[in-house]
Amino acid sequence: MNIRLREIDWLDFCTGTVVDSFATHVRLYRKAKERMRLEQSTDVAACFFDLEAEYERGICRYEVCTDNDKEKEFLRDIVEILIYILLPANEFRCVPARMILREVVVNLGLIPFIDMYTDPDAINQLIIRM
Known part of the structure; x- marks a missing residue:
């Protein structure tokens, strides 16, 4: 990768x-x-x-932006594509490892990142620091 x-x-x-x-x-x-x-x-x-x-x-992308479950499903699809592109073929074929990697990236990486940077207070703090 x-x-x-x-x-x-x-x-x-x-x-x-x-x-x-x-x-x-x-x-x-x-x-x-x-x-x-x-x-x-x-x-x-x-x-x-x-x-x-x-x-x-x-x-x-209305549903993706307004429904948390649809957002998570969309992020899973994107991460699945990225895993396909970035991992070697033999590692991609290992379904349990692929699913664990996908869930870790989505739930511990992307969703907290998106939540943090779409929080109005975080945006205000960023502007203040500039």
């Missing part, structure tokens, strides 16, 4: 893919705020996810 992680072009990923995704998200949010104002709606989330479905050609 270490060898495969070294093969990733992290500079391109962080300065290209992540930045592009963030910029797209901000554009969608701004369009959702504008649509909300024009339609005299009070639900920015509904406007945002409608625009996301239009932009992503039918893919909408």
